[in-house]
Amino acid sequence: MMRMLVVSLLSIGAIVTSVHVSANEPIQPIKAVKPENPKMVELGKMLFFDPRLSKSGFISCNSCHNLSMGGTDNIPSSIGHAWYQGPINAPTVLNANMNLAQFWDGRAKDLKEQAGGPIANPGEMAFTHELAIEVLDSIPQYRAYFKQVFGSEKINIDSVTTAIAAFEETLVTPGSRFDKWLEGDQAALNKIELEGYKLFKSSGCAGCHNGPAVGGTLYQKFGIHTPYKTENKAEGRKAVTGKETDLHVFKVPTLRNIELTYPYFHDGAVATLEEAVSTMGKLQLDRTFNEQEVASIVAFLKTLTGKQPNIRLPILPPSTNKTPRPQPFE
Amino acid sequence: MMRMLVVSLLSIGAIVTSVHVSANEPIQPIKAVKPENPKMVELGKMLFFDPRLSKSGFISCNSCHNLSMGGTDNIPSSIGHAWYQGPINAPTVLNANMNLAQFWDGRAKDLKEQAGGPIANPGEMAFTHELAIEVLDSIPQYRAYFKQVFGSEKINIDSVTTAIAAFEETLVTPGSRFDKWLEGDQAALNKIELEGYKLFKSSGCAGCHNGPAVGGTLYQKFGIHTPYKTENKAEGRKAVTGKETDLHVFKVPTLRNIELTYPYFHDGAVATLEEAVSTMGKLQLDRTFNEQEVASIVAFLKTLTGKQPNIRLPILPPSTNKTPRPQPFE
Ligand code: HEC
Ligand code: HEC
Ligand code: HEC
Ligand code: HEC
Ligand SMILES: [Ca+2]
Ligand SMILES: [Ca+2]
Numbered sequence: 315m316m317r318m319l320v321v322s323l324l325s326i327g328a329i330v331t332s333v334h335v336s337a338n339e340p341i342q343p344i345k346a347v348k349p350e351n352p353k354m355v356e357l358g359k360m361l362f363f364d365p366r367l368s369k370s371g372f373i374s375c376n377s378c379h380n381l382s383m384g385g386t387d388n389i390p391s392s393i394g395h396a397w398y399q400g401p402i403n404a405p406t407v408l409n410a411n412m413n414l415a416q417f418w419d420g421r422a423k424d425l426k427e428q429a430g431g432p433i434a435n436p437g438e439m440a441f442t443h444e445l446a447i448e449v450l451d452s453i454p455q456y457r458a459y460f461k462q463v464f465g466s467e468k469i470n471i472d473s474v475t476t477a478i479a480a481f482e483e484t485l486v487t488p489g490s491r492f493d494k495w496l497e498g499d500q501a502a503l504n505k506i507e508l509e510g511y512k513l514f515k516s517s518g519c520a521g522c523h524n525g526p527a528v529g530g531t532l533y534q535k536f537g538i539h540t541p542y543k544t545e546n547k548a549e550g551r552k553a554v555t556g557k558e559t560d561l562h563v564f565k566v567p568t569l570r571n572i573e574l575t576y577p578y579f580h581d582g583a584v585a586t587l588e589e590a591v592s593t594m595g596k597l598q599l600d601r602t603f604n605e606q607e608v609a610s611i612v613a614f615l616k617t618l619t620g621k622q623p624n625i626r627l628p629i630l631p632p633s634t635n636k637t638p639r640p641q642p643f644e
Numbered sequence: 645m646m647r648m649l650v651v652s653l654l655s656i657g658a659i660v661t662s663v664h665v666s667a668n669e670p671i672q673p674i675k676a677v678k679p680e681n682p683k684m685v686e687l688g689k690m691l692f693f694d695p696r697l698s699k700s701g702f703i704s705c706n707s708c709h710n711l712s713m714g715g716t717d718n719i720p721s722s723i724g725h726a727w728y729q730g731p732i733n734a735p736t737v738l739n740a741n742m743n744l745a746q747f748w749d750g751r752a753k754d755l756k757e758q759a760g761g762p763i764a765n766p767g768e769m770a771f772t773h774e775l776a777i778e779v780l781d782s783i784p785q786y787r788a789y790f791k792q793v794f795g796s797e798k799i800n801i802d803s804v805t806t807a808i809a810a811f812e813e814t815l816v817t818p819g820s821r822f823d824k825w826l827e828g829d830q831a832a833l834n835k836i837e838l839e840g841y842k843l844f845k846s847s848g849c850a851g852c853h854n855g856p857a858v859g860g861t862l863y864q865k866f867g868i869h870t871p872y873k874t875e876n877k878a879e880g881r882k883a884v885t886g887k888e889t890d891l892h893v894f895k896v897p898t899l900r901n902i903e904l905t906y907p908y909f910h911d912g913a914v915a916t917l918e919e920a921v922s923t924m925g926k927l928q929l930d931r932t933f934n935e936q937e938v939a940s941i942v943a944f945l946k947t948l949t950g951k952q953p954n955i956r957l958p959i960l961p962p963s964t965n966k967t968p969r970p971q972p973f974e
Binding site for chain 1: 695700701707710711713720723726727906907916918952955956957958959969972973
């Protein structure tokens, strides 16, 4: 009886601490998502995995945003149609719905707007929206799914990107050790991880990397104190706004699942989290961390790896005699 | 009471018919597989999906044997490292364990022997076994899984291919409508499908395509009555045996899930099942089927699509600072 009382008091304590901790922290826990429209999500998943949305019939969204690998391809810059070397590192699709906008330079306002891009990008899927629709339209099961979800058999790029975005919205990663700590489980982080988090806040990282996604909430110049040395041509926001002051201003990326989304930075030039952290210290904060400080921040960052989405591989409906054939080698 | 009795008698009837039907048919139902060693299967699945077994870090077994698409890539010949155009159509991995040997020419005796091939094939994954092992060895979670499954942290190509083969052995597709019919459910096939099956037997197809996989039981010349016109250089069994009489002798492929594994033949030159069937009739049996006959055989072949393996996408353990980096553009 006595013990039960203690436990109860402890639980109440935990709840109180939980509320307390979260409220004062720059980072909020990620909430699980319960899809409003599971059928639309399922359709979006099929499209996300369907390489027939590419000219070659070989490349799907999942090729570059591999959900087995943190929603990325883990190479410096992506491989696109005909082995085209992409210009920039592929960001994760995990928690991407929390971004203020999509792409490194924020040129797409949301996931739906973004999703139309890669299909028609010659260096990615190299297809056309018209042909992608023609492919889907030639497959009776797809027509039936679209009918079920959108009330019409008529497939268009709007319904395609709506469904893909609905699927992507489910790609959140709650349940990280850091979130458990935020929610009051003091034992969820060890001493070094906690020190890393304190340093992350006190040194100024959290000024840019904050919110539930630990990033994605604002644009910032990369290379505030010292320019970043890269051969990468990306101009950042300047490409969107045309303003010279926006040169090398990028969306601050999410640090959720950062352990999984190597290599780092928009050029993917940095292979280790240690180097990324120490570069951030120098370039963004004019601060040189010693080895131990770097190690503690890295230890903290690794606690941001959440529960990865539980994906049942979709079974794609077969092409028919009317389906336009892929053109892998043309 | 009366009704229950009738039902019981019917069920007994069904069972008897079932046994009877199967016993006299050239095709046997596919049995579900209960893996002996689920942990090994799970490890094999990770390896099957892990593109880090390729030089680029981009190509996994699942790239060419996509389990969303009947275990194939659905293109005439595969895309390999650096967009290399493969020499031959990728056969399905579904039910591949039932084949008398692996590859179109049967040059690998089983799945384990086969699995070592693509990793080191310059036109496929373009890696070396040594580097693949080095990659796996640098990842503590992989070491722990291998330890759990093989009793040793020491990873080698033998344990890698054993695990992949164990996973592939689970990739069977029971439950097709045809198997239901074989098992006594008379309503599982309609009239046309049944006619197709009868024609498949009476015209001689089942002489080559038989057994539970409806193929995979023997080698036969492609082009018995008329040579097959193709620019494809594959010699078939001749490449293995050196015998001139084995020129263009191939393993008779499985027709299970044939609706999903287009395009057809070793050169992947034939897009539709109708054309494949009528070509088979002419070249192998010297018989010209009329349109209706072709349609009925195609209708029968489509009843061979079974329940596709239910795959939960594996979450791959991240690379570490010691992991050799992929070289996509070298
Ligand atoms: C060939 C590789 C490739 C393919 C295929 C591809 N992507 Fe991307 N994706 C990228 C790259 C590279 C970027 C970053 C581009 C940039 O910021 O300029 C990106 C950016 C994104 C973003 C923005 C994330 C963020 O944080 O800004 C989302 C969302 C996304 N892709 C989803 C998709 C979807 C959905 C598909 C399929 C319809 C797809 N991608 C296909 C490589 C690819
Ligand atoms: C003034 C804003 C700002 C500050 C302060 C800041 N960052 Fe960043 N961070 C960014 C931007 C912008 C990028 C994207 C850089 C690029 O273009 O690749 C980034 C990228 C990163 C990346 C790589 C993410 C990826 O997916 O490639 C890591 C890791 C990171 N920051 C950690 C930190 C740490 C740790 C600190 C504190 C030491 C910190 N950041 C401080 C703005 C900031
Ligand atoms: C780049 C494409 C590609 C990749 C990657 C690839 N395969 Fe294959 N696979 C093929 C092709 C093409 C063939 C047929 C080769 C032949 O018969 O000469 C084949 C044949 C096979 C076969 C024989 C099936 C049969 O019926 O004869 C199996 C089993 C198989 N692959 C499994 C795998 C496994 C396991 C991996 C990964 C370790 C893998 N493949 C990687 C393209 C690929
Ligand atoms: C004498 C042996 C033989 C007979 C009889 C035969 N086949 Fe085949 N079949 C083969 C061989 C060998 C291949 C592989 C040809 C190649 O190299 O692509 C094949 C391939 C096929 C394919 C393509 C499989 C794939 O995955 O690409 C289909 C479909 C097929 N046969 C159906 C039939 C039908 C229907 C009949 C009867 C009209 C028939 N076959 C009669 C030996 C035979
Ligand atoms: Ca990255
Ligand atoms: Ca095929």
